[in-house]
Every structure is written in structure tokens, then in C-alpha cells.
Amino acid sequence: MNNVALGRYLPLDSTIHKMDPRAKIAMMFMIIVAVFIPAGFYGYAVIGLTILLCLYLSKLKVGYALRSMKPMIIMMVFLLIVNVLVLKTGYPLLTIGKFSIYSDAIFQTLYIVIRLMLMIICTTILTATTKPLDLTLGIEKILKPFEKIGIPGHIIAMMISIALRFIPTLIEETQRIMNAQASRGVDLENGKLKEKIMAVLSLIVPLFISSFERADQLANAMEARGYNPSHPRTRYKVLKMTTIDYLGMVVSAVCLIVCIVIGVVL
Amino acid sequence: MSIKVNKLEHIYSKGTPFEYKALQGIDLEIREGKVTAIIGETGSGKSTLVQHLNGLLIPTAGELEICGFKILPLLKNKDIKKLRKEVGLVFQFPEYQLFEETIERDIAFGPKNFGATEEEAKELVKKVLPLVGLDESYLERSPFELSGGQKRRIAIAGILVLDPKVLVLDEPAAGLDPKGASDMMDLFIRLNKEGKTIILVSHDMEHVMKYCDDVVVLDDGKVKHASDVKTFFEHPEWMVQIGINPPAIIRLKMMLQEKGWNIPADCLDEDTLLEVIRKQVKNHE
Ligand SMILES: Nc1ncnc2c1ncn2[C@@H]1O[C@H](COP(=O)(O)OP(=O)(O)OP(=O)(O)O)[C@@H](O)[C@H]1O
Ligand SMILES: [Mg+2]
Numbered sequence: 367m368n369n370v371a372l373g374r375y376l377p378l379d380s381t382i383h384k385m386d387p388r389a390k391i392a393m394m395f396m397i398i399v400a401v402f403i404p405a406g407f408y409g410y411a412v413i414g415l416t417i418l419l420c421l422y423l424s425k426l427k428v429g430y431a432l433r434s435m436k437p438m439i440i441m442m443v444f445l446l447i448v449n450v451l452v453l454k455t456g457y458p459l460l461t462i463g464k465f466s467i468y469s470d471a472i473f474q475t476l477y478i479v480i481r482l483m484l485m486i487i488c489t490t491i492l493t494a495t496t497k498p499l500d501l502t503l504g505i506e507k508i509l510k511p512f513e514k515i516g517i518p519g520h521i522i523a524m525m526i527s528i529a530l531r532f533i534p535t536l537i538e539e540t541q542r543i544m545n546a547q548a549s550r551g552v553d554l555e556n557g558k559l560k561e562k563i564m565a566v567l568s569l570i571v572p573l574f575i576s577s578f579e580r581a582d583q584l585a586n587a588m589e590a591r592g593y594n595p596s597h598p599r600t601r602y603k604v605l606k607m608t609t610i611d612y613l614g615m616v617v618s619a620v621c622l623i624v625c626i627v628i629g630v631v632l
Numbered sequence: 633m634s635i636k637v638n639k640l641e642h643i644y645s646k647g648t649p650f651e652y653k654a655l656q657g658i659d660l661e662i663r664e665g666k667v668t669a670i671i672g673e674t675g676s677g678k679s680t681l682v683q684h685l686n687g688l689l690i691p692t693a694g695e696l697e698i699c700g701f702k703i704l705p706l707l708k709n710k711d712i713k714k715l716r717k718e719v720g721l722v723f724q725f726p727e728y729q730l731f732e733e734t735i736e737r738d739i740a741f742g743p744k745n746f747g748a749t750e751e752e753a754k755e756l757v758k759k760v761l762p763l764v765g766l767d768e769s770y771l772e773r774s775p776f777e778l779s780g781g782q783k784r785r786i787a788i789a790g791i792l793v794l795d796p797k798v799l800v801l802d803e804p805a806a807g808l809d810p811k812g813a814s815d816m817m818d819l820f821i822r823l824n825k826e827g828k829t830i831i832l833v834s835h836d837m838e839h840v841m842k843y844c845d846d847v848v849v850l851d852d853g854k855v856k857h858a859s860d861v862k863t864f865f866e867h868p869e870w871m872v873q874i875g876i877n878p879p880a881i882i883r884l885k886m887m888l889q890e891k892g893w894n895i896p897a898d899c900l901d902e903d904t905l906l907e908v909i910r911k912q913v914k915n916h917e
Contacts, residue, residue, distance in 0.1 A: 551717070553745070
């Protein structure tokens with residue numbers, strides 16, 4: 367549980383760590399849009415290379431980025447099974463008796479898996495190289511122009527930063543309650559369906575209750591310190607774009623454009 | 633049979649950048665039928681250690697032996713559920729594990745997990761409620777409408793109802809009022825008299841002095857001292873070293889010694905201390 371890599375900041379000293387959060391968010395946005403363009407496996411190769419470059423520059427270990435994929439494995443296997451059972455197009459790859467596995471089933475799954483992988487690695491790089499506070503500051507600045515049309519950038523940024531801040535807390539809490547219930551004989555792995563439902567319930571109910579309590583306390587603490595979302599605020603840290611930031615955005619933009627071109631040509 | 637801990641090590645998040653060695657080679661023997669206090673600064677590894685006692689955490693190196701079970705690294709023991717019936721662990725702030733609609737059902741949850749029928753579980757609940765100082769009128773109430781201290785009692789009842797041989801409590805009195813805390817301690821002592829081995833994580837030296845038989849001091853994931861209570865409190869410098877505030881009587885003794893009084897080390901309670909002072913005053917006159 368504690369090995370969940372998703373969303374954790376890793377304090378290293380790298381080029382990517384030093385970049386402006388706005389640039390990094392923009393890059394991630396462009397790359398994720400590129401992932402959604404149907405540019406086939408060539409497109410994914412281009413995106414993959416771009417992401418690998420970022421990964422190299424961020425000094426993160428490849429193993430670490432891959433580990434963030436762990437929670438997805440079950441989903442991927444499930445997807446594969448469904449696809450194999452349902453998709454009957456393309457050519458048969460393997461026939462066992464009356465049942466055959468078709469090529470499209472495999473390709474479809476591979477497609478989705480690669481997409482998910484690229485997106486997860488991309489977000490992992492962003493969150494591992496950017497402090498949550500910088501990240502929200504970046505989001506806030508990016509949303510600033512939209513405030514005129516009624517999008518409350520600051521409030522959204524605050525919500526995101528609180529959510530990010532509480533991910534590790536929530537994981538810890540889940541672990542703790544799991545342990546506490548295990549001491550009362552809960553077994554999440556074995557047991558009949560009814561027992562399993564009870565087991566999950568014994569986990570979720572306390573988790574909800576403590577989350578609501580925590581939210582309540584946080585709101586009170588913020589109000590007690592005079593937090594008012596509609597007041598103008600000053601910043602201790604001022605963001606500044608540098609050459610490397612522009613360069614990074616250009617690289618991602620090129621990646622996006624190449625994908626669009628491949629998508630149109632194909 | 634006593635509990636034996638042998639070169640126990642625990643590393644959290646092994647193999648990630650967050651790797652942290654919380655226990656670094658614990659050697660320990662906890663006597664059966666006694667009340668043992670585990671003390672130490674915050675972050676010294678107390679909670680980590682006690683979670684090994686019922687197999688919630690598995691050592692990354694070393695081993696421990698408890699109630700005839702041997703817990704080794706990388707062990708996937710199917711009997712671990714049996715161990716959890718023998719060793720009841722009450723967590724720090726256990727009130728957060730309550731989830732059922734009524735108190736009766738919440739306390740009955742444990743026994744049912746260990747195979748008791750609905751009726752058996754209900755019987756057990758009726759027996760355990762008075763132990764924690766609550767009466768049957770609570771059975772049908774929701775655990776969430778109780779006060780913090782009452783919730784704590786319900787949560788402890790949820791473990792007591794399993795009738796474990798070894799009862800491990802992680803700061804059971806934290807955040808309770810003095811009366812509630814000493815009621816709680818009295819309960820544990822009563823259970824100890826009935827034959828249960830009690831292991832208690834505590835920050836309260838008054839409690840340790842008054843109620844416990846043995847003391848284990850953890851410091852930075854290692855055992856710094858392990859001795860019986862008497863020896864421990866005869867060495868107040870041990871407490872000072874690890875930044876623990878000694879009990880009032882020991883502090884008084886230390887102050888007197890500083891002022892040049894001659895107080896023997898084994899004088900640990902008010903009466904003996906008074907006697908010593910009286911004698912010295914008389915001699916002085
Ligand atoms: N799940 C975890 N993952 C990583 N590190 C942990 C985890 N749980 C505890 N630690 C670390 O291990 C060390 C010992 O923690 P532990 O909870 O055992 O301390 P403790 O002695 O019980 O402290 P306290 O008196 O505050 O309860 C701490 O430094 C803590 O940061
Ligand atoms: Mg603790």
C-alpha cells in the first residue's frame with residue numbers, strides 16, 4: 367500500500383525538477399492530448415521517446431515510474447479477458463476447439479494498455495518532479511485568464527492542492543484501518559462473498575467517517591485563520607519561465623504535431 | 633511461554649526511495665503473565681514493534697516466537713488468523729475502527745470473523761461490556777453518538793471479546809481524562825490477574841511505575857534498556873537520556889539529591905521516601 371508511487375513528490379535535483387510548473391503542466395497536457403490522437407503505434411513510439419527523454423532528464427528511475435503502474439495490472443488483465451471473449455474481428459491467432467482468439471482482441475488491449483501506460487508515466491513524472499504547492503500555483507496561474515468568464519481558478523487550485531495533500535494521508539489511514547480490522551479477524555483475501563463484503567464495509571465506513579471529520583476540521587482551521595477564497599492574495603514565490611521551459615514546451619508541441627500529422631496521414 | 637524476539641529488523645517501503653529502517657535488530661524477551669511497558673520517544677518504533685506481535689507486519693530480517701507461533705521474514709502463514717485470535721492488538725486511537733450500526737454488532741464483529749455464530753457472539757458481547765464499564769443499555773446505540781472515551785472503550789471491548797491470551801495495547805490511555813485513563817489501567821491489571829499477558833505502549837511514566845512489571849525502552853529502532861520496573865526507576869538517568877519526564881516521585885528524589893540529601897536508589901514510593909527524609913532530619917537535629 368505504501369509503495370504506491372502515484373502522486374508522490376520525489377526530492378531530486380534535476381533539470382525537470384527545476385522547470386516552471388506551468389511549463390510542465392502545459393507539456394503534460396500536450397502529451398496527453400497526443401496520446402488520444404489515433405496515430406497508431408508510430409504515434410506511440412514518438413510519444414514514448416519524448417516521455418523517455420523527460421524521464422531521463424528527471425533522474426527518476428525507470429523502475430520507479432513503472433511501479434506506479436502496479437495498481438493498473440488487474441484492470442489490464444481484466445480488459446484483456448473481456449476483449450478476448452468479446453472481440454471477434456481481425457484474423458484468428460490461436461484456436462482451441464471451437465474457441466479462437468482474434469488478433470484485434472490483442473491489438474485493442476495493447477492499444478489501451480499503451481495509452482494508459484503513457485498517461486500514467488507522464489503524470490507520474492509531473493507529480494514526482496513538482497512539489498504539490500508549486501503544482502497548484504501553476505494551475506492557478508494557468509486558470510487566471512479564465513477568471514473573467516467565471517471560472518474560479520484560485521478555488522479550483524486550492525481544491526486540487528488539498529486533494530493532493532491528502533492522498534498519502536488517506537493511504538496511511540486505509541492501511542491503519544485495514545490493520546485494525548485484521549486484528550479483529552478480517553481477512554480481505556480469503557473467505558466467502560458475504561464475508562468479503564463485510565470486510566470491505568468495515569474498511570470503507572471508518573474511512574468515510576474520518577475523511578468527513580478531517581474535512582470539517584480543515585475547513586474550520588482555514589476559516590479560523592481568515593481564509594476567504596474571494597480575497598486577493600499575494601505570493602511568496604513568483605514563477606518565472608526560462609529558456610529550458612520554452613524548449614520543453616516546443617519539444618512537446620512538436621511531439622503533438624507529429625502525432626496529428628501521422629493521425630491525418632493514416 | 634514467553635515471547636522471544638530475535639534480531640528483529642523492519643524496513644518500511646523496502647526498495648523504494650522512501651525506504652526507512654524502523655527497527656534495527658531488536659532482541660527481547662517478554663515474560664508470560666506480566667505487564668510489560670514499551671516506552672520510547674515518538675518515532676522510536678514502538679508501534680512498528682507491536683504490530684509484529686500479531687503478524688500484521690512481517691520482519692524483514694530476524695524472527696519472533698509468540699504463543700507457539702514462529703514469525704519469520706517472507707512468511708505467508710495461513711495460520712496467521714489463529715495467531716490473531718491469541719494475540720489481541722488494540723491500536724493507537726482504536727475508535728477509528730468502529731463501523732457498525734449498533735455497538736452490539738460492532739463488538740460482535742470480531743468473534744463472528746473467527747467463526748462464532750450470531751447467538752454465541754451476542755452472548756460474548758453481553759459479558760464483555762461490563763468489563764469496560766458500560767452497561768447493556770448501550771447495546772442498541774450507535775457507536776458514533778458516543779464520546780471519544782466511550783468509543784475507545786467500545787473499540788477495546790471489540791478486541792477483549794476475542795479473549796486473547798496476550799493483549800497488546802498501543803497507547804490505550806492517550807487522550808483520555810485522568811479518571812478514564814486510570815480506569816482503563818485498572819481494567820488491564822484485572823485482566824492480567826486473570827492470567828493474560830499484557831504489553832502496553834505508554835508515554836505516561838506514572839502509569840508505568842504504578843502498574844507495570846517490566847520496562848522496555850526503545851530508541852531509534854533499538855532496545856536501549858530492558859529490565860524490571862524497579863531496576864528501571866532506580867536509574868533515573870536512563871529516562872533523562874532519552875528525554876522522558878520521570879514520575880513526580882522520582883523528580884522529587886532527584887531534586888533532593890541535587891540539594892545534597894542522601895536518598896538511596898531503591899527508594900521508589902512516597903512512604904519510604906518520607907521515612908528516609910524523617911530519619912535524616914532527625915539525625916541532623
Ligand atoms: N507505514 C510506514 N511507512 C514508512 N515509514 C513508517 C511507517 N510507519 C512508521 N514509519 C516510520 O517508522 C518510524 C517508527 O514509527 P512508529 O510508528 O513505530 O513510532 P512510534 O514509536 O510508535 O511513535 P509514536 O510514539 O509517535 O506513536 C517512524 O520514523 C515513522 O516515520
Ligand atoms: Mg505509535
